[in-house]
Amino acid sequence: MHQFGWTRSANRRDHILQTPDAFVRAKLPGMKDCSAVVHIGPAAGARFTEYTAEMEAGGQLGPANGQRFLYVLEGSVLLSGRDRKTLNAREYAYLPPGDATDVIAGAKSQLVVIEKHYEEIDGYVPPGAVFGSENNVESQPLMGDEDLQVRSLLPSDSRFDFAVNTMTFQPGSSLPMVEMHVMEHGLLMLEGGGIYRLGDYWYPVSAGDFIWMAPYCPQWFGALGKTPARYLIYKDWNRHPSIAPGA
Numbered sequence: 216m217h218q219f220g221w222t223r224s225a226n227r228r229d230h231i232l233q234t235p236d237a238f239v240r241a242k243l244p245g246m247k248d249c250s251a252v253v254h255i256g257p258a259a260g261a262r263f264t265e266y267t268a269e270m271e272a273g274g275q276l277g278p279a280n281g282q283r284f285l286y287v288l289e290g291s292v293l294l295s296g297r298d299r300k301t302l303n304a305r306e307y308a309y310l311p312p313g314d315a316t317d318v319i320a321g322a323k324s325q326l327v328v329i330e331k332h333y334e335e336i337d338g339y340v341p342p343g344a345v346f347g348s349e350n351n352v353e354s355q356p357l358m359g360d361e362d363l364q365v366r367s368l369l370p371s372d373s374r375f376d377f378a379v380n381t382m383t384f385q386p387g388s389s390l391p392m393v394e395m396h397v398m399e400h401g402l403l404m405l406e407g408g409g410i411y412r413l414g415d416y417w418y419p420v421s422a423g424d425f426i427w428m429a430p431y432c433p434q435w436f437g438a439l440g441k442t443p444a445r446y447l448i449y450k451d452w453n454r455h456p457s458i459a460p461g462a
Contacts, residue, residue, distance in 0.1 A: 223418065229432040230413040231259060233425040240269065245277020249320070251328075254425040255401055261427060263331040263377070265401040265449065270320035281332045282341075283310045284379055286349075286368075286447060288405075290324025300346055302326075307368055307379075309345040316344075327403060327447060334376045334454050342374040349381055362388035378452040383445045384409065389437035398450040400428040407444030411436050 224237040233254055240250040248271040256264040268276055270292070285292070286307040294300045294308060295317040302308060310316050312333040318326075333341055347368060354364035362385040369375050384407075393412065408421035412435040413428060420426070420436075428434050438444035 223424075225416065225418065226259075227414055227416065229429040230416075230434075231255065231425075231427040232411075232413070232418050232420070233427075235423045243277050246275065248272075248274035249276060254403070255427040259427065260429065261399065261401070262451065263329060263399075263401065263449065265327065265329045265403075265425075267403075268324075268326050268328050270324045270326070272320055272322050274320045274324075276318040276328070279310060279314065280330050282312045282330065283314070284308070284327075284329040284369075284377075284449075285310070285318065286327040286379070288325040288327060290326075291321040292324055292326060293319045293321050295319065302346075305349040307347055307349065309342070309369060309375075311341050311343060314344065329377075329379065329401065329449055331377055331451075336373070336454065339374045342370075342372065345369060354383070357382070358391055360388065360391065363390070373453045376452060376454050378450050379447065380450075381405070381445060381447050383443050384436070384438035385443055386438055386440055390435050393433050393435045395431055395433045397430050397456045398452065399430050399432075400426070400434070401449040402426040402428070403447045405445045405447055407438060407440055407442050409436055409438040409440070409444050 222237050223234045225232045238252045240252055243251050250269050251266040253266040255261045287302045287304050289304050291303045352366040354366045357363040357365050364383045366381045368379045404420055404422050404424045406422050411418050411420045
């Protein structure tokens with residue numbers, strides 16, 4: 216149905232809300248039987264790129280631009296190379312910089328792709344590949360609140376310059392404070408919904424929505440409805456804030 220110019224999507228100085236009614240699909244270089252909904256990238260001021268890849272059976276991603284994180288939303292994908300793996304829904308992979316693994320859909324699939332230039336620091340070598348399943352990651356309550364559970368999908372290791380977590384909120388639960396910090400976020404709502412405060416604005420959000428938060432954007436979330444709210448969230452991590460990305 217035509218919305219006559221109405222959308223929940225918004226683009227502000229320090230945040231973006233992108234809702235499915237505003238998604239535009241494009242084929243990125245090297246893609247085969249695949250298209251991308253690019254949620255955020257350097258063109259909007261972000262220091263990373265995140266997109267949802269929509270793949271037909273046999274479809275293929277193009278080459279990575281830097282290190283790459285994959286999270287399967289639905290379907291399954293085959294990773295080629297020495298660590299030949301099949302990833303199904305809620306499974307994920309971290310592929311280090313320079314990795315040439317092909318990503319091929321075994322069935323019609325959707326997956327989140329996060330790419331970022333790797334920030335080297337003295338005394339550490341880049342990490343190797345990591346494979347896992349969200350279902351096998353032990354959840355931890357955030358600040359002691361059992362109604363707000365966090366699963367860390369990447370190791371807590373200074374070799375990694377970003378983190379990816381899932382957060383699950385029981386209905387009625389919320390972040391305990393309005394956060395305002397140096398890290399930026401990319402967030403994809405996976406289930407449920409609620410209210411997100413971004414800067415001085417308040418937005419209803421639901422499964423399928425994407426949010427980008429710039430550094431120091433005030434942010435808060437509260438879950439509404441009768442089912443839990445769950446999202447996948449990226450943040451830059453483990454690097455000194457005085458060092459410009461890519462320096």
